[in-house]
Amino acid sequence: MKKSDQKKYWKTNLKYLTVLLTIWFIVSYGCGIIFVDELNTIRMGGFKLGFWFAQQGSIYVFTILIFVYIRLMNKLDKKYNLDS
Amino acid sequence: MDLQTWIWLLVGITFALYIGIAIWSRAGSTKEFYVAGGGVSPLANGLATAADWMSAASFISMAGLISFNGYDGSVYLMGWTGGYVLLALLLAPYLRKFGKFTVPDFIGDRYYSNVARTVAVFCALLVSFTYVAGQMRGVGLVFSRFLEVDINTGVIIGMIIVLFYAVLGGMKGITYTQVAQYCVLIFAFMVPAIFISIQITGNPIPQLGFGGQDANGIYLLDKLDGLHRDLGFAEYTSGSKSKLDVFFITAALMVGTAGLPHVIVRFFTVKKVSDARKSAGWALLFIMILYTTAPAIAVFARTNMIETVNNQEYKNMPDWFTTWEETGLLSFNDKNNDGKIQYLADTSKNELIIDKDIMVLANPEIAGLPNWVIALVAAGALAAALSTAAGLLLVISASVSHDLIKKMIKPDISEKGELVAARLSAVVAVCVAGYFGINPPDFVAATVALAFGLAAASFFPAIILGIFTKKMNKEGAISGMIIGILMMLFYMLKFKFDWFGGGTKEDWWFGISPEGFGTVAMIINFIVSIVISKFTPDPPKEVQEIVANIRIPSGAGEATH
Numbered sequence: 001m002k003k004s005d006q007k008k009y010w011k012t013n014l015k016y017l018t019v020l021l022t023i024w025f026i027v028s029y030g031c032g033i034i035f036v037d038e039l040n041t042i043r044m045g046g047f048k049l050g051f052w053f054a055q056q057g058s059i060y061v062f063t064i065l066i067f068v069y070i071r072l073m074n075k076l077d078k079k080y081n082l083d084s
Numbered sequence: 085m086d087l088q089t090w091i092w093l094l095v096g097i098t099f100a101l102y103i104g105i106a107i108w109s110r111a112g113s114t115k116e117f118y119v120a121g122g123g124v125s126p127l128a129n130g131l132a133t134a135a136d137w138m139s140a141a142s143f144i145s146m147a148g149l150i151s152f153n154g155y156d157g158s159v160y161l162m163g164w165t166g167g168y169v170l171l172a173l174l175l176a177p178y179l180r181k182f183g184k185f186t187v188p189d190f191i192g193d194r195y196y197s198n199v200a201r202t203v204a205v206f207c208a209l210l211v212s213f214t215y216v217a218g219q220m221r222g223v224g225l226v227f228s229r230f231l232e233v234d235i236n237t238g239v240i241i242g243m244i245i246v247l248f249y250a251v252l253g254g255m256k257g258i259t260y261t262q263v264a265q266y267c268v269l270i271f272a273f274m275v276p277a278i279f280i281s282i283q284i285t286g287n288p289i290p291q292l293g294f295g296g297q298d299a300n301g302i303y304l305l306d307k308l309d310g311l312h313r314d315l316g317f318a319e320y321t322s323g324s325k326s327k328l329d330v331f332f333i334t335a336a337l338m339v340g341t342a343g344l345p346h347v348i349v350r351f352f353t354v355k356k357v358s359d360a361r362k363s364a365g366w367a368l369l370f371i372m373i374l375y376t377t378a379p380a381i382a383v384f385a386r387t388n389m390i391e392t393v394n395n396q397e398y399k400n401m402p403d404w405f406t407t408w409e410e411t412g413l414l415s416f417n418d419k420n421n422d423g424k425i426q427y428l429a430d431t432s433k434n435e436l437i438i439d440k441d442i443m444v445l446a447n448p449e450i451a452g453l454p455n456w457v458i459a460l461v462a463a464g465a466l467a468a469a470l471s472t473a474a475g476l477l478l479v480i481s482a483s484v485s486h487d488l489i490k491k492m493i494k495p496d497i498s499e500k501g502e503l504v505a506a507r508l509s510a511v512v513a514v515c516v517a518g519y520f521g522i523n524p525p526d527f528v529a530a531t532v533a534l535a536f537g538l539a540a541a542s543f544f545p546a547i548i549l550g551i552f553t554k555k556m557n558k559e560g561a562i563s564g565m566i567i568g569i570l571m572m573l574f575y576m577l578k579f580k581f582d583w584f585g586g587g588t589k590e591d592w593w594f595g596i597s598p599e600g601f602g603t604v605a606m607i608i609n610f611i612v613s614i615v616i617s618k619f620t621p622d623p624p625k626e627v628q629e630i631v632a633n634i635r636i637p638s639g640a641g642e643a644t645h
Binding site for chain 1: 150155157158161162165166168169172173174177291294295296297303304305306321322327330331334335358361362364365368369372375376379632635636637638
C-alpha cells in the first residue's frame with residue numbers, strides 16, 4: 001500500500017470516528033444527562049423522553065452506531081483492497 | 085415438581101453442559117490457551133464477550149440498583165454499554181492487528197519498556213482480582229438461597245466447576261462454555277420479564293411494557309412516580325444525584341469498560357481485524373437485550389414490591405417474604421406496633437429494609453410465577469457469575485505465565501513449560517478468588533467501582549495514545565499511568581476507606597463522587613502523558629512504524645508471542 005493511500009485511508013477513518021462519536025456523545029451525555037430535564041417535558045406514550053433516552057434510547061443508538069461503523073469500514077477496506 | 089427438584093435439575097443440566105464442553109475443547113498449545121487458537125467466529129465471539137462481560141452484577145444487582153435509584157440508575161445502563169462503542173471504534177480493531185496475547189503485551193511492546201509492562205501487569209492483576217472476588221460471592225449467594233447449602237459450600241462447588249473448564253480448556257474452553265452460558269443467562273433473564281410484563285401491562289415486550297398502562301389505564305411510570313412521592317422518595321424518573329456527578333460516573337464506567345483487560349482479550353481470539361469490529365457489534369447487540377430489559381424489570385419489581393408490602397398486615401405476607409427474611413437480606417421492624425408494614429423514605433419511620441440484590445432473584449416469586457421459572461433464574465445467575473469469573477481467571481493466569489514468566493523472568497521457557505505455568509497460575513488464582521468469596525472483604529462493592537476507575541485511569545489513555553499518536557513515548561505513557569492510578573487510589577482510599585484524613589460528601593472535589601473520579605484521573609493521565617512526551621525523546625523509528633502498521637487492517641496474521 002502506498003504511503004499516500006495509507007494517509008487517505010486513515011483520514012477517512014478518523015472522519016467516521018468523529019461523526020459517530022459525536023452522535024454517541026449527543027444521545028447519552030446530551031439527551032440522557034445534560035438536557036434530560038428539558039426533554040422530560042416531552043412525552044412519548046408512558047415515557048418522558050429524557051428518561052427514555054437514558055434508560056433505552058441511548059443503548060439502541062450505541063448498537064446501531066457500531067453496525068454502521070462496521071459497514072463503513074468494510075466498504076473502505078474494499079476500496080483500498082485491504083479486505084483480504 | 086416442587087421448587088427444589090426443579091432447581092437441582094436445571095442447575096445440574098447446565099453444569100453438565102459446561103463440563104461436557106470443557107472436555108471437548110481442551111487446549112493443546114499456549115495459543116489455544118491464551119486466545120482460543122485465534123480462529124473464533126465473530127458471532128461466537130460476540131456471544132462469549134456478552135457472557136464474559138455480564139457478571140453477577142449485571143444479572144443479579146443491576147435491575148435492583150435501578151429499581152431503588154430510578155433515573156440515577158441510568159449511569160450503569162449507559163456506562164456499561166457505551167463503552168462498547170469506544171471498544172469497537174477506538175481499540176478492538178487496532179489491538180487485534182497488533183496481534184499479541186495480552187494487554188500488558190501491547191503496553192510493553194508499544195512503549196518498548198519492561199517498566200511499562202510491569203505497571204500494566206500490576207493494574208491487570210489488581211482489576212481482575214477485585215472483580216473475581218465479587219463473582220465467587222455471587223455464586224455462593226445463589227447456592228445458599230436456592231440450593232439450601234452453606235454459602236461456603238456453594239463457593240467451593242463454583243470453584244471446582246470453573247477450575248475444571250478454565251484450567252483444562254484455557255481460552256478455548258472458556259469461549260465455548262461462555263457461548264452456552266450466554267444462552268442460559270439470557271433465557272433466564274427474559275422469561276420472567278416477559279411473564280411479568282404480560283401480567284402487569286398486557287404487553288409481551290418488557291421494553292415497551294414499562295412505558296405502558298396498568299389494568300386501570302394509568303401509565304406505569306406515572307403511577308410509580310406517584311407512589312414515590314407518597315412515600316417520600318425522590319421521583320422515580322428524576323433521581324437525586326447531581327447532573328455533574330451523573331456525567332462523571334457514566335464516563336468513568338464507559339471508559340473503564342473499554343479498558344478492562346478481560347473484555348479486551350476477547351478481541352484477540354478472532355481471525356482478522358474486520359472480525360474484531362464485527363464481534364464488538366454482536367457483543368453489544370446481545371448485551372443490549374439484557375440491558376434494555378433490566379430497567380423494565382426494575383419498574384415492574386418496584387411497583388409490585390411497594391404494592392405487595394406497603395401498609396399491609398405483616399402476618400398476611402406471602403411465603404417469599406419469610407424465606408428472604410431468613411437470609412437476612414430482608415428485615416421488618418414494627419416501629420409503631422400496628423402490625424402493618426410501613427415502607428417510607430424517612431429512615432426514622434421506615435420499617436422495612438430490603439437488600440437491592442434480591443430484586444431480580446425474588447421477582448418471579450413476588451409475581452407468583454411457576455417453579456420452573458424461579459429455578460431458571462437460579463441457573464441464569466450462576467451462568468452469569470461463572471462466565472465472568474472464568475474470563476477474569478484467564479487474564480490473571482496469562483499475566484503471570486505470559487507477561488511475567490515468559491516475557492520477563494524466563495524468556496527461554498518452552499511452549500510446554502509455559503502451558504504448565506499458565507495452568508498452575510489458573511489453579512492458584514481460583515483458590516485466591518475462592519478464599520475471597522468465602523471471606524469477602526467488607527469493601528467488595530467499593531472495590532468493584534475501584535476496578536473501573538483504575539482501568540479508566542490507567543489502561544485507556546495508554547492504549548488510545550499508543551494507537552492515535554505516533555509520538556507518544558515511554559516516558560509519557562508510564563508517568564501518565566502511574567499518576568492516573570495513584571490519583572484514583574488516593575481518592576478512593578480517602579473517601580471510601582477514610583485514609584488520609586477521610587472526608588464526607590461535602591469534601592468531594594467539585595462534588596464528584598469516588599465512583600466518578602475515574603474520569604478525572606483519566607483526564608489527568610492524558611494531560612500528563614502528552615506534556616511529558618513533549619519534553620522527552622520521540623519513540624524509536626521501529627515503534628513509529630508499528631503504529632503506522634496497526635492502523636492498516638490487512639495482513640493481521642496470527643497472534644504470536
